[in-house]
Amino acid sequence: MSVPVDYYVLLSMALFCIGLFGILTRRNALMFLMSVEIMLNAANVNLIAFAFYHGNLTGQVFALFTMALAAAEVAVGLGIILVLYRNFRDVDVTVPSAMRW
Amino acid sequence: MATAFEFAPAIALFPLAAFVIALVFGDYMPKKGAFAGIFATAGSLLLSLWVLATVAGGEPYNEQLYQWAIGDQIGFHFGILLDPLSALMLVIVSLIALLVHIFSLGYMNAEGETGLRRYYAELGLFTFSMLAFVFADNLLMAFMFFELVGLCSYLLIGFWFRTESAPSAAKKAFLVTRFGDYFFLVGVVAIAATFGTLSFAGTESFPTAAEAAIDNGETLFGFDAETWVTITGLLVLGGVIGKSAQFPLHTWLPDAMEGPTTVSALIHAATMVAAGVYLVARMFGFYAQSPTALSIIAFVGGFTALFAATMGVVKDDIKQVLAYSTISQYGYMMLGLGVGGYVAGVFHLMNHAFFKALLFLGAGAVIILMHHEQDMWKMGGLKDKAPVAYYTFLSGALALAGIVPFSGFWSKDEVLFDALIVGLEQPLFLAAYAMGLIGVFFTGFYTFRMVFLTFHGEPRTDAARDPHPIGWSVKVPLIVLGVLALVAGVVNLAPIGKLTGAEITFLEFWLDGEYGAIEGLTYHAYHEAVPFAEGYIGTETVTMLVGAGLSLGLALAGAGLAYSLYNVPEPVPHTEKLGSVRTLLRSNYYQDEYQVWLAEGLTLPLARAADRFDQGVIDGVVNGVSSVSLFGSGWIKRIQTGVVTNYAALLVLGFIALLVVLGLHGGWFA
Numbered sequence: 001m002s003v004p005v006d007y008y009v010l011l012s013m014a015l016f017c018i019g020l021f022g023i024l025t026r027r028n029a030l031m032f033l034m035s036v037e038i039m040l041n042a043a044n045v046n047l048i049a050f051a052f053y054h055g056n057l058t059g060q061v062f063a064l065f066t067m068a069l070a071a072a073e074v075a076v077g078l079g080i081i082l083v084l085y086r087n088f089r090d091v092d093v094t095v096p097s098a099m100r101w
Numbered sequence: 102m103a104t105a106f107e108f109a110p111a112i113a114l115f116p117l118a119a120f121v122i123a124l125v126f127g128d129y130m131p132k133k134g135a136f137a138g139i140f141a142t143a144g145s146l147l148l149s150l151w152v153l154a155t156v157a158g159g160e161p162y163n164e165q166l167y168q169w170a171i172g173d174q175i176g177f178h179f180g181i182l183l184d185p186l187s188a189l190m191l192v193i194v195s196l197i198a199l200l201v202h203i204f205s206l207g208y209m210n211a212e213g214e215t216g217l218r219r220y221y222a223e224l225g226l227f228t229f230s231m232l233a234f235v236f237a238d239n240l241l242m243a244f245m246f247f248e249l250v251g252l253c254s255y256l257l258i259g260f261w262f263r264t265e266s267a268p269s270a271a272k273k274a275f276l277v278t279r280f281g282d283y284f285f286l287v288g289v290v291a292i293a294a295t296f297g298t299l300s301f302a303g304t305e306s307f308p309t310a311a312e313a314a315i316d317n318g319e320t321l322f323g324f325d326a327e328t329w330v331t332i333t334g335l336l337v338l339g340g341v342i343g344k345s346a347q348f349p350l351h352t353w354l355p356d357a358m359e360g361p362t363t364v365s366a367l368i369h370a371a372t373m374v375a376a377g378v379y380l381v382a383r384m385f386g387f388y389a390q391s392p393t394a395l396s397i398i399a400f401v402g403g404f405t406a407l408f409a410a411t412m413g414v415v416k417d418d419i420k421q422v423l424a425y426s427t428i429s430q431y432g433y434m435m436l437g438l439g440v441g442g443y444v445a446g447v448f449h450l451m452n453h454a455f456f457k458a459l460l461f462l463g464a465g466a467v468i469i470l471m472h473h474e475q476d477m478w479k480m481g482g483l484k485d486k487a488p489v490a491y492y493t494f495l496s497g498a499l500a501l502a503g504i505v506p507f508s509g510f511w512s513k514d515e516v517l518f519d520a521l522i523v524g525l526e527q528p529l530f531l532a533a534y535a536m537g538l539i540g541v542f543f544t545g546f547y548t549f550r551m552v553f554l555t556f557h558g559e560p561r562t563d564a565a566r567d568p569h570p571i572g573w574s575v576k577v578p579l580i581v582l583g584v585l586a587l588v589a590g591v592v593n594l595a596p597i598g599k600l601t602g603a604e605i606t607f608l609e610f611w612l613d614g615e616y617g618a619i620e621g622l623t624y625h626a627y628h629e630a631v632p633f634a635e636g637y638i639g640t641e642t643v644t645m646l647v648g649a650g651l652s653l654g655l656a657l658a659g660a661g662l663a664y665s666l667y668n669v670p671e672p673v674p675h676t677e678k679l680g681s682v683r684t685l686l687r688s689n690y691y692q693d694e695y696q697v698w699l700a701e702g703l704t705l706p707l708a709r710a711a712d713r714f715d716q717g718v719i720d721g722v723v724n725g726v727s728s729v730s731l732f733g734s735g736w737i738k739r740i741q742t743g744v745v746t747n748y749a750a751l752l753v754l755g756f757i758a759l760l761v762v763l764g765l766h767g768g769w770f771a
Contacts, residue, residue: 023746023749024129024746024749024750024753025270025746027746032745047732075198080655093744093745093746094744094745094746096743097343097742097744099741099743100741
């Protein structure tokens with residue numbers, strides 16, 4: 001119970017960068033979704049760490065909300081991916097590019 | 102007990118109601134809406150007489166009825182000002198309008214004109230505008246109805262819009278008067294901005310404020326107060342010169358003869374043209390503060406009186422002669438007002454309203470008799486065949502020429518008398534007086550040339566030998582006005598009053614507020630404010646007799662010359678002996694030509710330059726902005742690749758850029 005808050009921040013930063021890297025390099029929509037989840041959880045880690053650090057429960061409550069939100073987001077995201085697959089026989093995010101200039 | 106003033110708004114609203122009724126139901130009504138107009142103007146006349154009686158009972162009225170807009174410094178409102186001047190004018194306008202409506206039954210309905218619904222509707226609107234203009238209690242309201250009067254005359258002059266000349270005459274009338282009104286509008290704004298009020302009467306009025314400013318030696322907008330009053334007064338005078346057809350904006354009026362003759366009667370006698378002179382009389386307290394403005398009014402008036410009279414000498418069309426006589430007579434009114442003869446100017450305005458309405462309606466009767474022929478050389482000998490038209494026309498002609506004892510003599514003589522006594526002390530005004538005096542000779546000549554050519558001698562065409570009969574609706578207005586033209590002078594027999602010492606100058610008492618008036622709006626107040634000294638040849642009576650004798654002698658000389666030249670069985674065009682002078686006069690001193698030249702040589706290039714500036718610079722900037730953004734967005738839109746990864750990368754890059762900017766701003770790297 002003496003881990004300084006710096007380590008949590010480093011952890012959350014590492015998680016966030018992993019997620020960001022995934023989003024920028026992967027073409028598979030499922031990997032995209034996973035990367036987004038990792039970034040969300042990086043934020044969660046931050047929230048809980050600081051809540052603990054400040055002795056204030058608000059951050060933890062927010063983390064709970066974020067989880068619920070993430071679950072909902074996954075449901076919607078998976079739905080989108082299913083439709084993507086049905087239309088393109090593929091889940092590559094670079095293929096559906098009709099909404100451009 | 103209801104007073105007349107509670108019904109005063111109805112004086113103007115009756116004709117407005119007639120306008121709406123004639124416009125909506127005119128086609129289904131007997132006489133196409135004429136009765137609506139007749140009843141409305143009759144109602145207005147009765148109410149006006151009631152108002153006149155109440156004002157005579159010593160009760161003037163000055164009330165704001167409706168607040169239109171209120172600012173920090175100034176409020177704009179609509180109100181009614183009923184003092185001796187406006188009450189008198191209301192009676193004149195509604196009387197002439199009523200008679201014109203009745204005459205129209207004979208002139209328009211009986212002649213099978215089409216578009217009568219439009220005619221009566223416009224006539225109603227015209228009467229409404231003029232009546233509302235007359236009782237306006239502030240300059241802004243007056244300006245609004247002044248413009249409405251201009252619009253209505255445009256509509257009515259262009260009544261026969263399928264002909265070639267009427268629409269162009271209507272446009273000319275509108276544009277020329279509009280040109281003057283432009284100055285008027287600037288003047289209204291200047292007065293409002295200077296004095297913070299536009300009211301004509303009361304302690305909070307702009308003439309009072311102007312007087313106070315001059316007395317206190319204030320500096321207004323970088324000028325001393327009197328100069329500024331002169332400037333604003335002259336700006337307003339621009340509107341007057343346009344509407345009252347004074348030189349150099351008189352050119353629209355002869356062309357306005359393209360309208361129906363009844364409309365000409367209304368325009369010339371009581372509404373459009375009278376509005377200008379009435380405005381000067383209405384705000385006379387303001388002009389009285391500025392000797393310069395008054396001198397300009399007097400000179401423009403005197404010059405116009407002579408100038409227009411000379412052109413009237415050579416016209417062959419009966420309506421053209423009358424048109425130039427109108428310009429000339431309004432010149433006399435301006436001359437009278439300009440030398441401080443407020444009573445004389447208003448007196449002549451009143452008499453002129455009667456005899457000019459009479460002459461135009463008489464000319465209308467002649468046109469009916471002649472099966473719509475207006476050339477006097479094709480008439481002749483109508484005297485025996487249409488005695489009512491002849492004798493009433495003769496009464497109007499004697500009044501116009503200024504032959505004693507007809508009304509025109511008394512008022513014109515008073516105008517000239519006032520000009521003479523001022524001129525004896527200020528020699529500059531003698532020139533204006535001389536022009537007016539010479540104008541009397543020409544007036545006598547062209548008036549009787551017209552009478553003799555039209556009614557005397559042998560009939561010169563088949564139409565003149567067998568005239569079309571005229572009905573009661575034509576005769577009644579002629580008789581009423583004929584009597585008025587003869588007797589209207591008795592309201593102010595100043596010369597007789599001076600000779601006998603009898604107190605019979607009733608109009609002067611009336612305008613002087615002896616029967617009740619608003620403080621500061623009386624002849625006395627004006628007379629004290631006017632800075633011109635008066636001189637006499639010997640005594641006042643001698644001066645008066647000399648002036649009257651001169652003008653009467655000249656009028657008789659003109660009439661006598663016309664008698665000897667044209668009262669013969671077979672008159673010949675004597676004016677052709679004038680040679681090149683005749684050409685000059687028939688071309689109206691090339692006024693139209695030089696105005697067209699000004700428009701084409703000056704205004705058009707200016708307008709082209711403005712257009713080029715507008716199209717090139719203003720539009721160029723706007724178009725440039727849009728083409729730059731169009732071009733730029735053509736390139737920038739390519740970042741919308743449709744690939745989600747790219748968007749994510751842009752988001753991240755943007756976020757990093759924001760962080761860096763905030764960091765630099767916040768001093769992280771300092």
